[in-house]
Amino acid sequence: xxxxxxxxxxxxxxxxxxxxxxxMSPDEGRRLxxxxxxxxxxxxxxxxxxxxxxxxxxxxxxxxxxxxxxxQAAVIAVEAVDAAGGAEPKPA
Amino acid sequence: MTGAVPTVALVGNPxxxxxxxxxxxxxxxxxxxxxxxxxVERKAGHAVFADGRPLAxxxxxxxxxxxxxxxxxxxxxxxxxGRQAGEARPDALIVVVDAANLDNxxxxxxxxxxxxxxxxxxxxMLDLAERDGLVLDPERLAAELGVPVVPTVxxxxxxxxxxxxxxxxxxxxQPAGAAAAPAADDIALHRCARTIARAATLSETPVRxxxxxxxxxxxxxxxxxxxxxxxxxxxxxxxxxWAGPPADMLEAGVGAMQAWVVANIPETFLRDLVVEGLLxxxxxxxxxxxxxxxxxxxxxxxxxxxxxxxxxxxxDGLMAKVGLSGRGFIPLLSSFACxxxxxxxxxxxxxxxxxxxxxxxxxxxxxxxxxxxxALIIAAFIPDRGVGGTGIGxxxxxxxxxxxxxxxxALAVAFVLRRTLxxxxxxxxxxxxxxxxxxxxxxxxxxxWQRAWIFLRRAGTIIAITTVILWLLLSFPKAPAGESxxxxxxxxxxxxGLEVVVTPIGFNHDIAxxxxxxxxxxxxxxxxxxxxxxxxxxxxxxxxxxxxxxxxQGKWSLATALAFLAWFVFAPQCISTIAITRRETNGxxxxxxxxxxxxxxxxxxxxxxxxxxxAFGLG
Numbered sequence: 001x002x003x004x005x006x007x008x009x010x011x012x013x014x015x016x017x018x019x020x021x022x023x024m025s026p027d028e029g030r031r032l033x034x035x036x037x038x039x040x041x042x043x044x045x046x047x048x049x050x051x052x053x054x055x056x057x058x059x060x061x062x063x064x065x066x067x068x069x070x071x072q073a074a075v076i077a078v079e080a081v082d083a084a085g086g087a088e089p090k091p092a
Numbered sequence: 093m094t095g096a097v098p099t100v101a102l103v104g105n106p107x108x109x110x111x112x113x114x115x116x117x118x119x120x121x122x123x124x125x126x127x128x129x130x131x132v133e134r135k136a137g138h139a140v141f142a143d144g145r146p147l148a149x150x151x152x153x154x155x156x157x158x159x160x161x162x163x164x165x166x167x168x169x170x171x172x173x174g175r176q177a178g179e180a181r182p183d184a185l186i187v188v189v190d191a192a193n194l195d196n197x198x199x200x201x202x203x204x205x206x207x208x209x210x211x212x213x214x215x216x217m218l219d220l221a222e223r224d225g226l227v228l229d230p231e232r233l234a235a236e237l238g239v240p241v242v243p244t245v246x247x248x249x250x251x252x253x254x255x256x257x258x259x260x261x262x263x264x265x266q267p268a269g270a271a272a273a274p275a276a277d278d279i280a281l282h283r284c285a286r287t288i289a290r291a292a293t294l295s296e297t298p299v300r301x302x303x304x305x306x307x308x309x310x311x312x313x314x315x316x317x318x319x320x321x322x323x324x325x326x327x328x329x330x331x332x333x334w335a336g337p338p339a340d341m342l343e344a345g346v347g348a349m350q351a352w353v354v355a356n357i358p359e360t361f362l363r364d365l366v367v368e369g370l371l372x373x374x375x376x377x378x379x380x381x382x383x384x385x386x387x388x389x390x391x392x393x394x395x396x397x398x399x400x401x402x403x404x405x406x407x408d409g410l411m412a413k414v415g416l417s418g419r420g421f422i423p424l425l426s427s428f429a430c431x432x433x434x435x436x437x438x439x440x441x442x443x444x445x446x447x448x449x450x451x452x453x454x455x456x457x458x459x460x461x462x463x464x465x466x467a468l469i470i471a472a473f474i475p476d477r478g479v480g481g482t483g484i485g486x487x488x489x490x491x492x493x494x495x496x497x498x499x500x501x502a503l504a505v506a507f508v509l510r511r512t513l514x515x516x517x518x519x520x521x522x523x524x525x526x527x528x529x530x531x532x533x534x535x536x537x538x539x540x541w542q543r544a545w546i547f548l549r550r551a552g553t554i555i556a557i558t559t560v561i562l563w564l565l566l567s568f569p570k571a572p573a574g575e576s577x578x579x580x581x582x583x584x585x586x587x588x589g590l591e592v593v594v595t596p597i598g599f600n601h602d603i604a605x606x607x608x609x610x611x612x613x614x615x616x617x618x619x620x621x622x623x624x625x626x627x628x629x630x631x632x633x634x635x636x637x638x639x640x641x642x643x644x645q646g647k648w649s650l651a652t653a654l655a656f657l658a659w660f661v662f663a664p665q666c667i668s669t670i671a672i673t674r675r676e677t678n679g680x681x682x683x684x685x686x687x688x689x690x691x692x693x694x695x696x697x698x699x700x701x702x703x704x705x706x707a708f709g710l711g
Contacts, residue, residue: 027161027442031522033278034156036196046304047311053409056418056521058311062195063224065303065525067405067418072520 005045006057006073013044014078023075032072036061042081045073099148099180100259103172103204104188105197106154107526109216111135113188113246114151115535117256124542133436141260142253150182157278158203163439172207184210184263186255191221191228191243192527194292198237198285199278205239210262213241214255219248220527225297233292247532303398303527310402320406323399327390328495329488331463335382342382343639346375365563368626373559373619374552380464380615384547385540387460388429392539396531400425401523408521414503415510417441417521420450424502427457428495429543431669434459435676445516449509451676452686455669456502456662458495460547461614465660466494468618472641473653497661501693513685558609559619566605566627578605578628597695598655598702600648614666651705658701662694 008014016039021029037043037059046065047058055070102117104110114122118137135151152171153164160166167176174181187204189197205211215230234241240258244251310316350371357363394400400422408418419441427434434454441447458466474487510516562583571580578584579601587605594604605624610617622640644653673683 028520028522030159030278031156031161031442033282034196034199035522035524036282038279038282047307047405050311050313050406050409051317053412055412056405056408058307058405058525063193063226064196065307065527067401067408067521067523067525069408069412069417069521072522 002077002079004074005043005059005076005078006070008045008078010045010048013042013081015081016041016043016076017079018077020075020077024072028072032068035066035068036064037066037068037076043078097146097148098183098263099150100184100186101150101152101171101182102186102188103152103168103200104154104214104216105156105190105193105200107524108154108188108190108193108197109246110151110154110188112532112535113186113214113216113244114149115538116246116249116252118149122538122542133433139256141256147256147259155200157200159278161442172204172209182209184212184259186212186214186259188214188216191215191218192224192226194228194233194289195286198288199281201237202281202285202288205237210259210265211239212255212258212262213237213239214244214246214251215241216244216246218243219245219250220529225295227294227296229292229294233288236288236291247535306528307402310399311405316402316406320403323394325492327387328492329485330390331383331386331491333485333488334386335380338382339379342379343375346371346379349375364567365560369560369563369623370556372622372626373563373616374556375622378548380460380467381544381547383463383467384429384460385544387463388540388543389536391425391429392536393531394425396529396536398526398528401525404523405525410503411506412521414507415446415514416449416506417443417446419521419523420446423450424454424457427454427459430459430461431455431457431666432672435669435672438676443516443520445510445514448677448682449506449514451673452509452514452682452689453502453506455686455690456498456505458498458661459614461666462660462663464615464618466491466657468621468641468644469653469657472645473648473650494657494661497658497697501662501697505689505693554616558616559623562609562616562620563623563627566624576628578624583624597659597699598649598652598706599659599698600652602644602647603652603656610663611667614660614663617660650710651702654705654710655698655702659694659698662690662697 002017005014005016016037019029019032019037019039024032032038041061044060045057046060048070049055049057056067057070057073058065058067102110102114114135114137117139122135122137124133124135133153137149137151138146139149140146150171152168155165155168157165158169158172160169170176171179172182172185185204185207187201189201201213205213213233215228215233218228221228230241230243240262242251242255242258244255246252310319350367353363353367353371357366394403403425404418404421406418407421411418411420420438422440423434423437425434426437431454434457435451438447438450438454441450470487470490474490477486478484479486479489565583565586566578566581568581571577576584579588583605584601586608587601590607591599591601591604594607599607602621602624606617606620609620618640621644625640625643648656670683670687673686674680677683
């Protein structure tokens with residue numbers, strides 16, 4: 001099952017399958033990687049937007065919590081984490 | 093190291109606890125300045141090795157890598173590479189990493205270690221990592237990284253002596269070598285960091301639940317917003333409610349000093365200068381120190397607790413609607429204290445147009461320098477009572493409304509700018525959310541002390557000088573008997589000319605007189621009126637005894653007072669703001685634009701307020 005991070009349900013960990021790097025500027029891409037957002041990483045969408053809009057999106061990436069915009073999440077393809085999991089521990 | 097005091101730079105990711113570590117190492121002995129040519133804040137301090145030899149410490153802006161995404165981060169890179177003009181390359185580095193976030197923080201650490209300078213890694217906030225169920229092996233980490241690793245808990249000053257000892261040892265044993273080639277690309281670097289982090293982790297239980305539980309409420313789409321608004325409201329009420337007694341004491345102190353000078357110094361030109369110029373003028377501003385400190389206290393607490401980023405998250409949706417990002421919320425909130433650090437803080441905004449717009453609207457956030465003006469007028473003209481028996485003070489409510497007017501104005505201006513002059517692609521918003529933390533009184537106290545000192549220094553320099561100049565302009569030429577000294581003086585005549593322009597919006601001679609020196613610093617409007625009134629009162633003891641507020645009450649209509657408040661919501665900013673805008677935007681175009689549009693808005697807002705008030709019979 002593949003969908004974009006943008007529409008992934010809150011609270012469940014997903015694995016990043018593919019990131020459309022050319023869709024964003026090199027700086028944006030680098031900052032995403034600095035946050036640990038890259039292919040293979042496990043992320044959990046936590047909070048989406050406020051009273052005024054669906055933007056932004058707060059994620060748990062490993063032990064870090066980061067905020068990105070829906071526009072960036074839209075080009076990040078994610079897949080469900082299979083029961084076998086990876087080598088990585090599941091974020092709560 | 094020969095004789096000279098070695099310089100050690102603290103460098104690391106944002107949220108690694110670098111500032112706390114810097115405070116723990118240097119105490120309050122810090123010097124805040126700027127790097128020459130750029131407005132990035134330079135924090136320097138001193139510490140001593142165990143044997144008593146001194147060392148200089150500099151705290152570099154937090155950064156994710158040596159590839160900068162903002163001017164702040166560029167300074168960090170340039171300093172550690174020895175490329176920053178006017179700044180010698182550090183003799184050693186203390187790389188600060190968050191023990192609970194090694195995966196990410198080790199990336200930058202690896203880049204820094206590869207530079208080949210004597211380096212020590214401070215494994216910081218180890219207590220929080222342990223609280224989160226993480227057990228680390230510092231020796232293993234040191235072996236993997238090839239440099240000493242010292243566990244530290246900066247906020248409890250744990251590990252400071254060991255850290256300095258390790259730095260001393262590293263400087264002796266690791267001569268600065270040529271830079272090793274950094275990892276080929278950031279993905280490889282990240283993998284390497286992750287492998288090392290895994291190796292150094294003995295056991296791990298899932299992430300912090302406490303932060304998650306608080307965030308469930310604090311970032312709730314509706315309740316989160318209610319909480320944010322409530323916090324802001326409490327902040328502005330507190331500015332009023334808590335500042336009263338200390339402000340009264342300061343006022344009494346200034347009065348006592350004036351009385352002492354009058355009683356002990358023979359009546360001369362100099363005595364008048366001191367009593368009517370310096371003490372009346374500077375005293376009128378210093379009285380507002382408690383309010384400014386309360387405001388800064390809230391801002392520092394919000395930052396230190398980790399809440400500020402949540403506020404940015406909540407505000408991002410709203411700010412995106414006017415073409416800004418949640419990133420802009422922090423500079424704008426800082427602008428409530430002062431637009432100068434606020435505008436400097438916009439350097440964290442990567443998008444150029446987003447940043448420019450944030451700079452241009454920063455002066456619309458009600459800075460603390462406007463607080464003295466608001467406080468004076470509100471105290472004099474708005475009755476001190478509750479609203480409908482709710483215990484919410486009317487005065488506090490008016491103050492809140494003034495702040496709100498500035499915010500709404502700023503959002504409207506941003507909306508227009510982003511569609512006209514600062515058109516560009518939608519701004520991005522990427523930010524790390526630190527975990528919640530109990531603010532440490534020590535770090536907050538140091539921050540407050542630094543702000544208080546900056547304010548008092550301003551009062552002692554810019555404000556003192558402008559009030560003295562104004563006093564001279566007000567005192568000469570001497571009026572012939574029977575004529576008003578203020579009206580006859582040079583300043584009075586200039587104000588007379590300006591009055592023609594501002595009379596339509598309800599401004600009187602007092603205000604016209606105060607507007608010009610207020611360009612130097614807004615709070616000078618208060619000291620200018622205090623000085624003019626002191627001269628006006630002359631030797632009339634009864635008039636001298638009246639406070640400035642009482643005197644204005646007798647002279648101004650409510651409509652004029654409200655128009656004056658409305659003017660200051662948009663008030664053309666102080667010289668320092670114009671100067672910082674010029675520096676941050678590299679030219680005169682934008683600062684001139686800013687001054688122009690603010691003047692127009694201020695004039696229109698004051699005019700509309702005045703005419704409306706008069707229509708309701710308040711003139």
